[in-house]
Amino acid sequence: MKLSENQNLKTYNTFGMEVYARRFVQLESAEEVPAVMEEWLRQRPYYILGGGANTLFTEDFDGTIAHPVFGGIEMMEKSGEKVLLRVAAGEPWDNLIQYCIEHEYYGIENLTAIPGLAGSAPVQNIGAYGVEVKDTIVKVQGYRISTGEPFELTNADCRFAYRNSVFKQEMKNDCVITYVWFQLSTEKHFTLTYQGLVQSLQEREMPLTLRNVSDCVRRIRDAKLPDPAIIGNGGSFFKNPVVQAGKYRDLKAQYPDLVAYDAPNGDKKLSAGQLIEKAGWKGKRVGNAGTWKNQALVLVNHGGATPQEVLGVADAVIHDVNALFGITLEMEINRM
Ligand SMILES: Cc1cc2nc3c(=O)[nH]c(=O)nc-3n(C[C@H](O)[C@H](O)[C@H](O)COP(=O)(O)OP(=O)(O)OC[C@H]3O[C@@H](n4cnc5c(N)ncnc54)[C@H](O)[C@@H]3O)c2cc1C
Known part of the structure; x- marks a missing residue:
C-alpha cells in the first residue's frame, strides 16, 4: 500500500x-x-x-x-472451446484486449481501446459496437466496505443492464472489486452487428481475424473520439435515453431521421449524441469546455477547464435537449 x-x-x-x-x-x-x-x-x-x-x-x-494498482491476467481453466480468465482490478482494460488477441480468445475484441481498468468494467457494464462485457463475465470478487466481508457474485447476481449493474445500485460506493472472471472462447466468432465496423473491414479488404477487428474498432474510435491524453474527456457524458414507443412515434413524425434501437418492453433507445447535435451543441465551446466536434455526446476540456465550466455546458445541453424533445438526459459519468 x-x-x-x-x-x-x-x-x-x-x-x-x-x-x-x-x-x-x-x-x-x-x-x-x-x-x-x-x-x-x-x-x-x-x-x-x-x-x-x-x-x-x-x-x-x-x-x-x-x-x-494490482494487475495480472491468469488463465484458470480451459475446457473445450471455453477459457476462464481471472483478471485483477488494477489491470488496464486494453491490456486484457491485447492478451486475448495474442492468445486468440474471442468475445471482447469489439471493446478495444475503452479506457480504464478491468475492475471497473462490470460497474457500468461497458459496451461498444454491439458487445457488452456482461456476456463474458462469469463472476466478480471483492469486499463489501460496510461489513468488511468478502463477496463473490455470479453473473446473475450482478444484475447487468444497459450501462448498469448492482455495483451502480445497492452496492454503489460500498465495495472494492478485486477480481473479475471472464469466460472467452477459442472458437472463431465475431459480433458484426455494427454497420460501421463491417464497412471498415470491407473497405480495407481485411480478412476476419481478431487483430483486424480490434484494429478497425480502434480506427473508428480514433476518428470519432478525442484522445484523453490530448483533450480531456470522459467518453459518453450522457446515457442514450430510452423512451416509450408512443413518444418515439411522435418524435419520428417530427424528425424523420431520428435514430432509434429496440429496447426491452417495446421501448426505443434514442441516440443522445443525435439529440444533442440537433439541439445545436455539436462542437460548441463555452470558455474552456464544450462538446466534441466529431461526437456531440462527448463533453471536453479544451485545456484548463474548471469543473464548473464542464457542468455549465452539461446543464445547458440538458436544458436545450429537454426544450426541444421533452427528454431529460441522464449523466452516464460518475459525478464526484
Ligand atoms: C475516450 C473515452 C471513451 C470511452 N468509451 C466507452 C465505451 O465505448 N463504452 C463504455 O462503456 N464506456 C466508455 N468510456 C467510459 C469508461 O472508459 C468506462 O466506464 C470504464 O469502465 C471506466 O473505467 P475506469 O477504471 O476509468 O473507471 P473510474 O472512472 O475510475 O470508475 C468508474 C466507477 O467504477 C467504480 N470503480 C472503479 N474501480 C472499482 C473497483 N475496483 N471496485 C469498485 N468500484 C470501482 C468507481 O467508484 C466509479 O463508480 C469511455 C471513456 C473515455 C474517456
Whole structure:
C-alpha cells in the first residue's frame, strides 16, 4: 500500500480536472484491501478510483481515494472451446484486449481501446459496437466496505443492464472489486452487428481475424473520439435515453431521421449524441469546455477547464435537449 496526502488528481482522471484528494491510497494487492478498508475507508467519505475515465471530479475530495494498482491476467481453466480468465482490478482494460488477441480468445475484441481498468468494467457494464462485457463475465470478487466481508457474485447476481449493474445500485460506493472472471472462447466468432465496423473491414479488404477487428474498432474510435491524453474527456457524458414507443412515434413524425434501437418492453433507445447535435451543441465551446466536434455526446476540456465550466455546458445541453424533445438526459459519468 502506498499512501499520499493532498494528492493532485489531474493525472488520475481522463477529464484532467485539477482537484486534490486529502488522502490517496494505492492498493498494491487484493490481500491488503481488508486492512485499508478497516483503517481508512470506514472513515467516510471515500471513493474507489480506477482509471478515472468515467469520473468527473467537481471539487476537492476531503476524504480517502483508494486506487487499485494490482494487475495480472491468469488463465484458470480451459475446457473445450471455453477459457476462464481471472483478471485483477488494477489491470488496464486494453491490456486484457491485447492478451486475448495474442492468445486468440474471442468475445471482447469489439471493446478495444475503452479506457480504464478491468475492475471497473462490470460497474457500468461497458459496451461498444454491439458487445457488452456482461456476456463474458462469469463472476466478480471483492469486499463489501460496510461489513468488511468478502463477496463473490455470479453473473446473475450482478444484475447487468444497459450501462448498469448492482455495483451502480445497492452496492454503489460500498465495495472494492478485486477480481473479475471472464469466460472467452477459442472458437472463431465475431459480433458484426455494427454497420460501421463491417464497412471498415470491407473497405480495407481485411480478412476476419481478431487483430483486424480490434484494429478497425480502434480506427473508428480514433476518428470519432478525442484522445484523453490530448483533450480531456470522459467518453459518453450522457446515457442514450430510452423512451416509450408512443413518444418515439411522435418524435419520428417530427424528425424523420431520428435514430432509434429496440429496447426491452417495446421501448426505443434514442441516440443522445443525435439529440444533442440537433439541439445545436455539436462542437460548441463555452470558455474552456464544450462538446466534441466529431461526437456531440462527448463533453471536453479544451485545456484548463474548471469543473464548473464542464457542468455549465452539461446543464445547458440538458436544458436545450429537454426544450426541444421533452427528454431529460441522464449523466452516464460518475459525478464526484
Ligand atoms: C475516450 C473515452 C471513451 C470511452 N468509451 C466507452 C465505451 O465505448 N463504452 C463504455 O462503456 N464506456 C466508455 N468510456 C467510459 C469508461 O472508459 C468506462 O466506464 C470504464 O469502465 C471506466 O473505467 P475506469 O477504471 O476509468 O473507471 P473510474 O472512472 O475510475 O470508475 C468508474 C466507477 O467504477 C467504480 N470503480 C472503479 N474501480 C472499482 C473497483 N475496483 N471496485 C469498485 N468500484 C470501482 C468507481 O467508484 C466509479 O463508480 C469511455 C471513456 C473515455 C474517456
